[in-house]
Amino acid sequence: MELRSQTSKNLIIFDADWTTKEAVIEGLADALDREGILTSKQEFLKTVFEREEVSPTGMEKGLAIPHGKSTAVKEAAFAVARLKKPVEDWESIDPDNKAELIFLLAIPEAEGGSTHLKILSELSTRLMDEAYYERLFQADSSEAFLHALDYSGGQEKEGSEPVPTGKKVVAITACAAGIAHTYMAAEALEKAGREQGVQVKVEKQGANGIEDGLTKKDIEEADAVLFATDISPRGKERFNGLPYVQSRVAEPLRKGPEMITRALENPDGTVSAEGEESTGGDSGEKTSLLKEMGQGVLTGISYMIPVIVSAGLMIGIAKLGAMPFGLVNEINDPEFATHENPLFVLLHHLDMFGFLIFQFMYPVFAAFLAFAIANRPGIVSGFIGGAFASGMHFQYWGVEGAVESGFLGALFLGLAAGYIAKFLNEKIKLHKNLQAMKPMLIIPAISVLSIFLLNFYFVDPVFGALNQAITDLIEAAQGSGVLLLSSIIAAATAFDLGGPVNKAAGAIAIGLAADQIFPLTPRVLAIVIPPIGLGLATLLDRYIVGRRVFDANLYVAGNTSLLLGFIAISEGAIPFMLRNPLITIPINVLGAILGACTAVFLGAVQWYPLPAVWGWPLVESFWAYFTGLAVGALFIAFANIFIRYGLMIRQEKKAKAS
Structure with a gap:
């Protein structure tokens, strides 16, 4: 397809001085809006930023391709910015990527299933060509850039083709979003194969389904198979008996030739009939038990x-x-x-x-x-x-x-x-x-x-x-002081979000309240504080530390957790606990204790088992109750954000060091 037909001179911006991802996206959206591409810039921006939360749109070598499909887009188009100074913290598949050439794609909702994938795959494939990429960077005018967009790519010089080895490798590429990374990894492997004289055929398992599917003959003739995937590949059992290498989808962009060599000479193992590992070399990178x-x-x-x-x-x-x-x-x-x-x-x-x-x-x-x-x-x-x-x-x-x-x-x-x-x-x-x-x-x-x-x-x-x-512990703590008993009830309630410890605490707390011995204040607060706190964490992280610290699934869970927290259903926070129990459980317990004790100390009293929002008017000293709720929920939100951010930074440093 002709890429230049999807943009115009007014949508190509040179030497832009935007310094953040948000500023770049908003600036390019302004350009699209001025050209009449959008009916609502804000609605389109909302779609783009929601897509940013799913997976990184930064690539490598200074490239980023944010995109969004929306009813606010009249016709498919893209805007381009070449920056004066790279954006260093654009989330990318290459941790060292500093974005300076950015394509923003705008796709109508009605065409979302085909057009944006076609443009993305075309862009992704062409940008793997070094000569094509260099021409885009060297273009000194909008007209030159438009011409470079449909440049056919650098052709190998006569005689520069490597001698065919007779080896054949098949591969599958797939990423969580099934868009750009899937196609770029495929192109990288095919390019690496051409450079080594190895015939490489790649099946892309993307958002449009399976593309360039491998035939039975392809697999029978193959010497090895590569799985460059961030999700479980479909039809893995087809490769029974073939030597294989498994990697993340981004790996071929950096180590395509090495992966092909490894698959042929030192694979991770062979694929069994059910798609599991059956054998592996000593130096293969088998998945550890914990991983x-x-x-x-x-x-x-x-x-x-x-x-x-x-x-x-x-x-x-x-x-x-x-x-x-x-x-x-x-x-x-x-x-x-x-x-x-x-x-x-x-x-x-x-x-x-x-x-x-x-x-x-x-x-x-x-x-x-x-x-x-x-x-x-x-x-x-x-x-x-x-x-x-x-x-x-x-x-x-x-x-x-x-x-x-x-x-x-x-x-x-x-x-x-x-x-x-x-x-x-x-x-x-x-x-x-x-x-x-x-x-x-x-x-x-x-x-x-x-x-x-x-x-x-x-x-x-x-x-x-x-x-x-737990029942015995709470009963033994009845005469040990208001704050200590509140702490024990709150900790037990928040520990497993509706599990056995929570239920034991609930049975005792309700019994104490029924006998007018001790109110339900710590119990009802500890039910709502964890889900509200974790929901807030997914909303606040990018404003607090400047980036997202949860994966895409947990952002969906976060919205649900926040909503369910207000109606006193703590199960909405369970995905966070299952994903990182060693982080989530202690923070939940501490946040519940802190919030409950704050409210009790300030004089909040709730005798009724009504933790949901409609039970709040029945609380004595509601301002104290709400203060405790806010303290506990914000503690959980900030603690999760900073701890997870610190772990991400540590992992990134380790990755760079290796």
């Missing part, structure tokens, strides 16, 4: 978040619908299931439906955690483990008063299910005529039975004992 577990947790979280969001929306709609009638807390009473008012019946069942969806939060998480470790053989046992963690078995066994294991149980049983299924898949060898029995009968039977026994003899007893220990 594999971390990737599994991330996969589980990414599939769990839509469950939390949908459950929260159902409950929120029901509560909002009941609010004008003063039935926010009462709408879940069974009497409304058969009420004469059909609206109340609908709202009641919608509220119950939301809580039903929450029951599947842990099964979905554990199933996909196990899937990430063991592939399909792990899904069933992982789902069963998550069901145990949700306490579904207690309902069917008629056990009353039992406490489910919650997120800790889901984490433990999901990991156990994954590694049990993986072990069985690797160790059980059957005749080829009986192979179908392994994934359909043998692995599910053994792995599900193993999860049942683990839960029955270990998980449930451990969490039952933990529940009793």
Whole structure:
């Protein structure tokens, strides 16, 4: 396609003196707006900045390609800026990248599925050509830049083609967003192959689906396969028996030739029938156990978040619908299931439906955690483990008063299910005529039975004992002082966000309040402080430290967590706890203690079990209550931002050093 047809002289800006990413994007959006490309600059900017939160748009060698698709865009176009001074902190796939050549793409919503991918892939591919890239930097006028945009690229000089080696390598590239990085990595590998005389064919698994798909013949003729992916590649089992190298999607941009050499001479291992590692050289870069577990947790979280969001929306709609009638807390009473008012019946069942969806939060998480470790053989046992963690078995066994294991149980049983299924898949060898029995009968039977026994003899007893220990601790602290008792109740409530420790604290706190011994102030505050604090962290981080410190999934979870916090559903913060428990749990506990003790010390009193926003008018000394809430939530927000930012800086320094 002709790239110059998508821009104009007025959309090319030389020697711009913008010094931040935000200023560059806003300046280029101004240019698009002046040219009549946009109907609403603010709406378009909102879309672009939302896209910036998903994954880096900075590339390497000074390049950045921010983009947005919006109903505020009349026709597809892009603006370009070449800066006087590079923006050094533009989030990029190359940590050392300093953005000085920026393309801002504006795509109409109606064309979002094809046009912006076509432009992005075309740009990404052409910019991998050094000669093309240099011409863009050397252009001294808008006309010269437009001409350079459709420059055909540097041609190899006659006789400079390397001697073909006869070797063939196939590859898959895929990134989280499935856009620019996917195409640039593919072009880098193909270019490296040409330079080495190796035939390289790349399948791009992008936002438009699979492009340039590898045929059976391609794979049969290949000597090795490269997986340059940030997400699990589709159809990995096609490469059974091939030597492989696994890397991040950005790796080919820096080390394309080295990766091809490694795949042919010193691969990480060979691909098994299920797409798992079966063998590996001593120097291969196998995934460490901790890294594999971390990737599994991330996969589980990414599939769990839509469950939390949908459950929260159902409950929120029901509560909002009941609010004008003063039935926010009462709408879940069974009497409304058969009420004469059909609206109340609908709202009641919608509220119950939301809580039903929450029951599947842990099964979905554990199933996909196990899937990430063991592939399909792990899904069933992982789902069963998550069901145990949700306490579904207690309902069917008629056990009353039992406490489910919650997120800790889901984490433990999901990991156990994954590694049990993986072990069985690797160790059980059957005749080829009986192979179908392994994934359909043998692995599910053994792995599900193993999860049942683990839960029955270990998980449930451990969490039952933990529940009793917390109960004993709180009861023993009743006569030890107001602030100490408040601290213990708040800490236990915030510890596992609806899990066994939380429930033990709730049972004791409600009992004390019912007997007019001690109010529920620390309990109700500790329910809402963690989800509100973590939600605020995802909104404030780029203003506090100048960059995003959470991954894309957690930004989605953050919005949900903030909303659910105000209606007293702490489960919205669980994805943060699963992603970084060693960071999140201590901060949640400290924030809850700090907020609860502040409110109690200032004189706030709440006797009713109404932590949601509609219960706040019933608080005695509301200003003290709100002060405690603000102190606790802001502590959690700032602590998360600064600790995660510090860890990011440390990791970046290590990456540069290596």
